[in-house]
Amino acid sequence: MKKEKKHTPKPKDFTATPFQSLKGFQADTPAAPVPAPKPFLLPETGDDSxxxxxxVANVRPLQEEPERPRPQKAAVPPKARFEAADRKVFLDAIEELKLDVNFRDELPDGIVPLKPLPVNRMRQLRRGALRIDYELxxxxxxxxxxxxxxxxxxxxxxxxxxxxVLVITGKGNNSPDEPVLQGAVASWLRDRGKLMVTEFAPAPRQMGGSGAFVVFLREKEGNQGLGAGG
Structure with missing residues (x-):
């Protein structure tokens, strides 16, 4: 008689399903990441604009810096306006002065028309080659x-x-009569003395400068009989 073999049951694989009995409940699945917005693209065209x-579609403006004030240039007034104003001021000044605008051939007393002296004569005078022995x-x-x-x-x-010769009149710094003398002397030398005087001019500085006249005389021949009347 055969012995019956006992079959030992094979252990089942352990599987932990504690929530299997909870029907109707499901764990939340993680949310899918939100895709980044795609840059806005314009349709390609051949237009430059x-x-x-x-x-520049995706360009973000930078933070603007405050604008620096520019130095302002001084406004230049119109040139014509100033010229007109200056002209009016000038004409008004002339009107107030009431100047005599009549021109005459004769010069008033005190104005000496200095005739350029020969260079060699003035050089001789400065160097002492031409002596002046008489003065008044x-x-x-x-x-x-x-x-x-x-x-x-x-x-x-x-x-x-x-x-x-040398004629000293003075500069008139200390006496108001001396400028009158200068004009009177110059007029006499130019008019009444013209037959004896060739030319005259202010003296060099060492001889008195503008306060004296150097008078150059003509040759005596042909000028006899001239009086000394003033």
Whole structure:
């Protein structure tokens, strides 16, 4: 008689399903990531403006810096306006001065028309080659006294054959009469003394400068009989 073999049941694989009995409940599945927004693209065209818009579509403006104030240039007024204003001021000033605009051939007293002296003569005078032995000082004289003395002085120097003499009138810094003497002397030398005087000019600085005249005399021949009247 055969013995019956006992079959030992094979253990089942363990599977833990604690929530299998909970029907109707399901664990939430993780949400799918949100895709990043795609950049907005314009349809490609051959237009330059479309290409520019497409290029700057995703550009974000930077933070704007405050605009620096530009230095303002001073406004330049119209030149014509200033010229007109200056012209009016000038004309008004002329009207107030009431100037005599009549031109005359004769120069008023006190204006000496200086004739350029020969360079060699002035050079000789400065170097001492041309000597001035006679001079007349008119300081302190009245106009009439000065002209009378001047006439005698020039006539005497001319008769002696002098080439140059010095006439001192003063600059008029300390006496109001001295400018009057300068004009009177210049007029006499230019008019009444023209037959004896070739030319005259302010003296060099070492001889008195503008306060004196160097008078160059003509040759005596042919000029006899000139009086000394003023």
């Amino acid at each position: 479309d290409l520019f818009l497409r290029a 000082d008119l300081h302190g004289m009245t106009r009439d006294e000065a002209l009378e003395s001047l006439a005698r002085f020039i006539t005497g120097a001319f008769n002696r054959g002098q080439k140059a």
